[in-house]
Amino acid sequence: xxxxxxxxxxxxxxxxxxxxxxxxxxxxxxxxxxxxxxxxxxxxxxxxxxxxxxxxxxxxxxxxxxxxxxxxxxxxxxxxxxxxxxxxxxxxxxxxxxxxxxxxxxxxxxxxxxxxxxxxxxxxxxxxxxxxxxxxxxxxxxxxxxxxxxxxxxxxxxxxxxxxxxxxxxxxxxxxxxxxxxxxxxxxxxxxxxxxxxxxxxxxxxxxxxxxxxxxxxxxxxxxxxxxxxxxxxxxxxxxxxxxxxxxxxxxxxxxxxxxxxxxxxxxxxxxxxxxxxxxxxxxxxxxxxxxxxxxxxxxxxxxxxxxxxxxxxxxxxxxxxxxxxxxxxxxxxxxxxxxxxxxxxxxxxxxxxxxxxxxxxxxxxxxxxxxxxxxxxxxxxxxxxxxxxxxxxxxxxxxxxxxxxxxxxxxxxxxxxxxxxxxxxxxxxxxxxxxxxxxxxxxxxxxxxxxxxxxxxxxxxxxxxxxxxxxxxxxxxxxxxxxxxxxxxxxxxxxxxxxxxxxxxxxxxxxxxxxxxxxxxxxxxxxxxxxxxxxxxxxxxxxxxxxxxxxxxxxx
Ligand code: ATP
Ligand code: MG
Numbered sequence: 001x002x003x004x005x006x007x008x009x010x011x012x013x014x015x016x017x018x019x020x021x022x023x024x025x026x027x028x029x030x031x032x033x034x035x036x037x038x039x040x041x042x043x044x045x046x047x048x049x050x051x052x053x054x055x056x057x058x059x060x061x062x063x064x065x066x067x068x069x070x071x072x073x074x075x076x077x078x079x080x081x082x083x084x085x086x087x088x089x090x091x092x093x094x095x096x097x098x099x100x101x102x103x104x105x106x107x108x109x110x111x112x113x114x115x116x117x118x119x120x121x122x123x124x125x126x127x128x129x130x131x132x133x134x135x136x137x138x139x140x141x142x143x144x145x146x147x148x149x150x151x152x153x154x155x156x157x158x159x160x161x162x163x164x165x166x167x168x169x170x171x172x173x174x175x176x177x178x179x180x181x182x183x184x185x186x187x188x189x190x191x192x193x194x195x196x197x198x199x200x201x202x203x204x205x206x207x208x209x210x211x212x213x214x215x216x217x218x219x220x221x222x223x224x225x226x227x228x229x230x231x232x233x234x235x236x237x238x239x240x241x242x243x244x245x246x247x248x249x250x251x252x253x254x255x256x257x258x259x260x261x262x263x264x265x266x267x268x269x270x271x272x273x274x275x276x277x278x279x280x281x282x283x284x285x286x287x288x289x290x291x292x293x294x295x296x297x298x299x300x301x302x303x304x305x306x307x308x309x310x311x312x313x314x315x316x317x318x319x320x321x322x323x324x325x326x327x328x329x330x331x332x333x334x335x336x337x338x339x340x341x342x343x344x345x346x347x348x349x350x351x352x353x354x355x356x357x358x359x360x361x362x363x364x365x366x367x368x369x370x371x372x373x374x375x376x377x378x379x380x381x382x383x384x385x386x387x388x389x390x391x392x393x394x395x396x397x398x399x400x401x402x403x404x405x406x407x408x409x410x411x412x413x414x415x416x417x418x419x420x421x422x423x424x425x426x427x428x429x430x431x432x433x434x435x436x437x438x439x440x441x442x443x444x445x446x447x448x449x450x451x452x453x454x455x456x457x458x459x460x461x462x463x464x465x466x467x468x469x470x471x472x473x474x475x476x477x478x479x480x481x482x483x484x485x486x487x488x489x490x491x492x493x494x495x496x497x498x499x500x501x502x503x504x505x506x507x508x509x510x511x512x513x514x515x516x517x518x519x520x521x522x523x524x525x526x527x528x529x530x531x532x533x534x535x536x537x538x539x540x541x542x543x544x545x546x547x548x549x550x551x552x553x554x555x556x557x
Pocket of ligand 1: 261
């Protein structure tokens with residue numbers, strides 16, 4: 001179903017009702033990543049949702065780094081996240097924003113709550129506070145510091161701010177209800193002491209606001225109309241609303257939750273992805289096997305495929321697993337339509353065409369794409385020696401094997417029909433060369449003897465080709481739910497997720513490939529140049545994804 005024909009999802013219904021009822025005049029959303037890792041496929045869903053809604057309803061979407069936690073955040077991530085969003089094809093409204101831009105305002109609002117008698121400095125240690133908090137089945141108990149006077153609270157909070165206490169000595173808490181069935185409403189922490197340098201504010205602050213105290217107010221400052229987040233924040237919504245009701249905020253955003261994207265055979269936890277990088281299970285955050293946006297980009301996934309996948313996955317409130325095959329389908333579908341064709345022999349076997357003159361060479365031509373005239377024609381040099389794939393030759397085979405067999409014929413894609421006549425082996429009995437007869441009258445025609453070879457195989461000219469490395473990838477995890485059942489997720493790592501093939505033979509035109517070019521290597525899959533490895537003389541191609549039904553397709557040719 002395309003975006004235009006599907007029914008509205010529940011968030012769109014809500015937005016359309018709010019516009020109709022004049023509750024809002026403009027749709028304002030935001031994407032609020034914490035800069036503590038690279039973005040992954042789950043974030044892509046949130047990006048497509050937030051930026052997509054803004055586009056659909058002629059609104060705006062802000063990019064706001066949720067940087068309330070000074071210790072874990074890094075500039076490297078801030079930059080990578082912006083690059084990923086732009087690559088997906090979205091542009092945020094105005095400048096990049098940071099929650100830390102609002103630290104002064106949030107601090108003022110904390111003082112406002114103290115003055116209203118709705119916040120207090122609590123001296124319970126973190127352990128004691130946990131004990132006082134109660135459990136899901138038992139109410140909490142009031143902190144002994146809950147009834148301090150406004151003056152005392154103002155003065156203590158001032159001291160907290162001035163660095164006169166140590167981390168953990170005290171915190172600022174909202175005075176709400178220690179008996180609330182919702183644990184988030186049991187006098188939540190607004191500010192805690194953290195003597196850490198912050199990547200945006202430097203050493204200005206030694207107290208930092210909690211996520212809950214910062215998020216909704218930042219939304220209100222920015223005039224966000226709909227603050228979309230994942231379902232685990234549903235229980236935080238009463239607190240989100242409490243702050244908006246009890247503070248003189250300039251606007252009244254609403255929080256709406258949707259379910260996380262959770263693809264099988266995939267990890268979407270930044271903490272676990274970071275572990276894969278830190279422990280060297282993968283090469284980097286943008287390793288082509290990683291479900292990060294940068295990894296998918298390097299692997300050759302396209303923004304359009306990722307956007308189509310997010311659209312197809314839909315927006316709901318039901319928990320569930322999405323088949324990663326849907327993402328792979330979206331990638332194949334996009335590349336099938338748009339990637340020019342090329343030939344590359346991954347495991348070369350030399351073929352000598354014994355009747356083809358030694359000094360002759362030709363330039364054959366082939367379409368750039370079978371049904372895209374706009375992708376033009378390509379030139380294929382052809383001469384006496386060529387390479388085919390080792391898998392495409394057998395000395396003997398049954399009828400089902402429709403490739404080259406000793407004594408039988410096969411068509412070389414976009415070229416002649418050849419017949420295998422003799423096998424040359426080395427001392428160990430390995431096939432090193434196959435001598436064939438080339439039927440010179442078969443360019444674009446069937447052989448004159450009326451035979452019609454069923455098989456079509458790909459090939460590359462031995463004299464004029466591009467030598468290259470090809471990296472084949474498989475899923476990073478062998479299990480649908482890596483780490484399920486209390487197991488270490490690392491135990492589900494696929495030991496064969498990367499296969500490196502050296503001295504592959506690609507058609508010479510690929511020497512012109514650039515980092516933006518996707519190709520279908522005919523009968524092998526989709527490939528793209530690796531952005532970090534290889535040279536002009538010896539480039540490296542990453543397999544983006546295989547063709548779905550390789551042999552079925554080859555048989556149809
Ligand atoms: P992680 O668990 O990987 O650290 P997070 O939710 O803490 O994820 P944030 O940087 O806070 O990461 O996420 C930014 C935005 O992306 C949030 O609004 C969050 O809800 C959303 N998001 C994160 N993961 C997913 C997911 N799997 N599906 C949909 N949205 C997601
Ligand atoms: Mg988060």
